Amino acid sequence: MGPRSRGRRAGAVQSTNDSSALSKSSLAARGYVHDAFAALLVAGTARRTALIHRGYYVRARAVRHCVRAFLERKCAPFDAPRSQILSLGAGSDSLYFRLKAAGCLAGAAVWEVDFPDVARRKAERIRDTPELCALTGPFQTEDPESALCFESLDFRILGLDLRQLRRLDEALAAAGLDAAAPTLLLAEAVLTYLEPESAAALISWAAQRFPNALFVIYEQMKPRDAFGQFMQQHFRQLNSPLHGLDNFPNVEAQRRRFLQAGWTACSAMDMNEFYHRHLSAEERSRMENLEPFDEFEEWHLKCSHYFILAASRGDALSQIMVFPHSEAFLQIDPASPSGVIPARVITSDIQGPDLKRYGHASALLSPDIILSAGGFGEQEGRHCRVNKFHLLSRYHDFGWKGSQICSWGTSVQWDGRLYHTMTRLSDTQVLVLGGRLSPVTPALGILQLRFCFCKRADHSTEDLKVAITKADPEKDSTLSCWRHSTTEVSYQNQKYLFVYGGRSVVEPVLNEWHFLHVETMAWVRIPVEGDVPVARHSHSACSWQGGALIAGGLGASEEPLNSIFFLKPVSCGFLWESVGVQPPITPRYSHTAHVLNGKLLLVGGIWIHSSSVPGVTVIDLTTRLSTEYRIDTSCVPWPLMLHNHTSILLSEEQQLLLLGGGGNCFSFGTYFNPHTVILDLSSLSAGQ
DSSP: OOOOHHHHHHHHHHHHHHHHHHHHHHHTTTTTTTSSSGGGGSSSSSOOOOHHHHHHHHHHHHHHHHHHHHHHHHHOTTSSOOOOEEEETTTTTTTTHHHHHTTOOOEEEEEEEEHHHHHHHHHHHHHHHHHHHHHOOOOOOOOSSEEEEEEEEEEEEEEEETOOOOHHHHHHTTTTOOSSSSSSEEEESOOSSOOOHHHHHHHHHHHOSSSSSEEEEEEEESSSSHHHHHHHHHHHTOOOOOOOTSSSSOOOOOOOHHHHTOSEHHHHHHHHHHHHHHSSSHHHHHHHTTSSOHHHHHHHHHOOOOOOEEESSSHHHHHHSSSSOOSSSSOOOOOOOEEEEEEOOOOOOOOOOOOOEEEEEEEEEEEEEEEESSEEEETTEEEOOOSSEEOOOOOGOEEEEEEEOOOOOSSOOOOOOOOEEEEEEEETTTEEOOEEEEEEEOOOOEEEEEEEEEEOTTOOOEEEEEEEEOOTTTTTTTOBHHHHHEEEETTTEEEEEEEEEEESSSSSSSEEEEETTTTTEEEEEEEEEEEEOOOOOOOOEEEEEEEEEEEEOOGGGBBBBBEEEEEEEEEEEEEEEOOOOOOOOOOSSEEEEEETTTTEEEEEBBBBSOOSOOOOEEEEEETOOOEEEEEETTTTOOOOOSSSOEEEEETTTTEEEEEEEEETTTSEEEEEEOSSSSEEEHHHTTTT
């Protein structure tokens, strides 16, 4: 790489600091963390989304946890040198000021290193801000001949390139850093921006230079799944690609990396594990209630793609329990896949527009027609709550064709809801229940969709028309939830829709159910006995033997569930029956489910207790044995995100159609699955 390319790369990496600083300022302004200094160290303001706030919150808490473990370790001998914190790639971070204001720097000092331009800007900002100067005490600023941009009694800022280790070593020694003193090295999202050889050299240099040290890093991992690929594409587009992820794709590889470089002990975990294991239930609850939030899939995916690591050297620091053992978060890895399910995209000469949306609902109107409605997606070149319907029609030997249609013949229009359910009542009628317009605005009213085919003016083909009507307001006032399920069940030879679980504006997770009599469209009471399942949303539900199978979901405290229940028809109503499965399924949510040939299929979803990606879990409903299958996406041209999608089972063809899916990928942008995908389930029947 030439000097000009390196300069452009350095500028791109520096720009990530500016974005991060604004996010940290927004984080503090919304009360996620106590930081009176973040806004003083950055020019301008920005209001970030709740998803980005959560991502930066867990980062801040993880780093704070490690810093506290270092500063609060057992006291050293009286004549030992003072403790040091060396922050590499510190940018506009406010760590020094927070520690100084809290009285945590007695007997300690902070050194910061970043690119010269970043370091000079920070030094100037401090010099021009009285509140910051009051904490640093007397100081000196930039010497043109030195890398030292700012110097006070316990705080120094140096402008250096971390790839130039000899100069870094010399400048730190000249600035008073004592290699023999207990030292905490911090590198938040830094090493991954260095070329692999530069990052390796920095890790080895630190191990050799500091015999009594703790090295803490926070950065990305898991580059190979759909989220990881989209994350990498984002940073490539910013001209700051993530290096080394292929060589160190998970926490175990990162641990080995540090141990092989000379560090004597190392522990690491992803941010889902840190969040549930090292933050109290009270603190998690406080954070979760700061803002309306309904992007759980993207929150858990973000946390699974970032990790915190603490490596140590020296007898004293190696004894620090940075991440003490806890049973609060158990890894539950699924059994090794026993088979592979082939996947391919729908391709034909008459394909038409693809379904690019998530949080929608789909229904099989007839063996050859699939209707999808609602959700958030791509429409007319922009991202929005989609108000057009998507029709997928099969043309015999010519394959499937997609088309967009609008409502017709009524004053009622699609209201933009998502996370609703859609149930086929007949070839020409679909019922829409629940959903939301925003995390604080439920979609009120039951919608009835009626379809008819109209000849075109030239009589060449027929177009499908959709008419929307609202049910009687007195009948639809019961439901104001989303992320629920609607399942057809049978009682006394009558058809009912069983509406279960979900979320509402008032309750973050619901444990209630309703029965809707299909013929009269009236809510009715039917006795239900047995132990009631725990509250959940984003679960799956499907009809079986006149009842409903409920699987997984997200429960209280935003924890995925692995329980399966059968709402079993009995003479006096229904009975909740727990379905014991061996081996137990990995907790998951935001998946879809179907029953095929006496087997329950759980498709995709999100799980946070495993490092792998959900495929298809197959549960034999007779033997109660579960088997894992991997989805072979080698014939799918772009990453497939199997959450917030819908799926349609074509029983006769032994196929499953996956429609839509995706989500907001933290600060990396919004991703929509670009193609409808077909899973070939024939291998499941062959294995009977």
